Amino acid sequence: MAKPRLHLDADASEADLEQELLKRGHDVTRTPNEWMKSDADDEIQLRGAAEHGRTIFTFNTKHFAELAQRIIRHAGIILSPQKKKNPKKIFKALDRFFKETTAEEMENQTRWLSDWEEKDKEEKK
Secondary structure, three states: OOOOEEEEOOOOOOHHHHHHHHHOOOEEEEOOEOOEOOOOOHHHHHHHHHHOOOEEEEOOHHHHHHHHHHOOOOOOEEEOOHHHOOHHHHHHHHHHHHHHOOHHHHOOOEEEOHHHHHHHHHHOO
8 A cells, every 4th residue: 555645835835844744754746846837726726736646735624625525536635724724733633643543544534634633642542
């Protein structure tokens, strides 16, 4: 089973988050890069991530939830509400995503970042 590969869309594209995940040995890219322009719309970002076998992470929940209904073939979408933009929590949850999820499990799936945050809460009990 293949390890997941992640792409941070334009809304979630933070160099610090990318660098922290890369330091942990995770395969991460972000918008912009050599295959994704900074002004790429959401659909182009989703399709580009899929072409590169990458699950996309975004704070743009409304648009990507709608796209998931239309574009059923992709490498996965992870949604997180903008209000939860806490860098440490996001990093921790994405680190857990990489450790507990395979690329195959994410194919054509739309999941919430909270799926990995909740596990962290359960462990503290």
